[in-house]
Amino acid sequence: MTRSPVLGRFRHGYVAPAAILVAVLLYAPFVWTAYLSLTRYDGLEPPAWVGLDNFVKLLGDPALLTSVRNTLIWVAGTMVLPVGLGLLVAVLSYDLRGGVWYRVPFMLPYALSGAGLAMVWSPVLSHDGIANLLLGVDTAFLQEAPQNTLAMLLVWTWQQLGVNTLLFVVGLQSIPKEPIEAARLDGASGWRLFRHVIWPLMRPLTAVVVGLALVASLKTFDIVWVLTQGGPGRNSETLAVTMYKETFVASEYGYGSAVAVLLTVVTGLASYLYLKRQVR
Template identity: 45%
Template sequence: MTATLDHTAAPLIRRPAGRPLRQLVVPYLYVLPAALFVAAFLLYPMVLTAWRSLTHFDGISDPTFAGLDNFRDLFADPHFLLSLRNTVIWTVAAVIFPVTLGLVFALAFSRVRWGGFFKTVIYLPATISAAAAGILFSFVFNYDNGILNMILRGIGLSGLASRWLFDVPTNTFAMIATYTWQQTGLNMMLFLVGLQGLPPEPIEAAKIEGCTGWNLVRRIILPMLMPYVVITTLLAIVNGFKVFDLIWVMTQGGPGRASETLAVTMYREGFILFKQGYSAAIAVVISVVALAFSYFYLRSVLEQEARQ
């Protein structure tokens, strides 16, 4: 009987064999294409740009090491300082107008008749590219035969007709209006997702207590929606900070260089004036700021997921 017990207990204490090498390697093979893609098209360009920001390089001759000279020159360059100011204006406007309007439309059309139709109309501009939106509104703001000036002249307000894309700072405001038209729908959808995830009990309890209308929104809905407000705001800041295509299509940073942002200045310095080391320094500045806001954006997303 003892021998039988020993014989049956032996398999129970035997350790399982180690995993074959193939099973250890195969999961990494699935990840390898994505890792190579990231390394080739993200990490390598980032390292190369950081290195070139420390050199004088025209894209043709060999780069010469310059240390931090490019970064010192940036903050003594009036064009860079002007583009930095314009970028701040763009970033603030990208938060105030598209985010605010997106929130207003989400609250207004979330539970109304024909709400789906209005939400579709508002979201449609987000489905086209910024370059296409820029081309479209270049015709709208054209001085001679643009739709806006034609309407103003047709209703007897010819004095308000303006060279929208050639006068400073009117051209910046015109481009911000175009950007708002395109981005509002995307922000609205983000807020609609947040509204659908709100628990109904606090809202129903507040309505029973007589809290309705603006008081309901201000005291109950907005506090619960605040994580989505933070996420949408940080995302709008990142997108507004690096906007390029819409500006380039509508004004190319003109007249002169009066409406340039950092992204436009980076492109002009690198690919038109062939000062690629200087352009790389601007790219590093943009990347550092964008990464900082992206960090807070991702942290907000993870915190929101943790709450759920």
């Protein structure tokens, strides 16, 4: 089949609208943000060039270390809880009769937005909330670090568990039955079957699930903002919350843009290293 000379001549024109749209909606705002990160700008007066002063101030800010620590807790917790538990639920319910109905309760919270989910859990985790009444304790779940970050991570897990379970179920359904049946004939079952047969066959999908979870955890904002607004003080801030507070609360658009650039670089670098490792 020969290629039409007309299609070959104008092939770049077909992708031009999509490329222009991506450039306008993604790249142009990032370039503008990168420029603002090199200025002092309060949203009223014209931006004043200050070079790398915002980044120097950022690296010397004690709150940055807290934000980085909390962000790393979110990343590690996401790998263990939403991803790990999602895999566990998918595997345990896959061969069960009516297993889809066991997975439905895990899927329902994903229909809520992060902000809506946080509003549901706020009266549960407050100092005089439902959790303390049911457990018979007097614990300030959202008042002390790092337990406030861990409590919010459990809320995040409740939302994300369902979609991770669904993705892993799709991966299980895509596995050829022949290797599993052959392994069972050889006497493999339970953990040995999962570890040596099912898990290696699911590796490509697992890489996708973990990659998506990694990026989402680095950008965590809505649950933290609604439940604690980064407090008390600044002890539960993540990088995304720090960016928002500096930009839209303190009206330090230049400094907030510096935090945004740092968050973008961290997210991009983490994604690149992860994908490079998976490819290798």
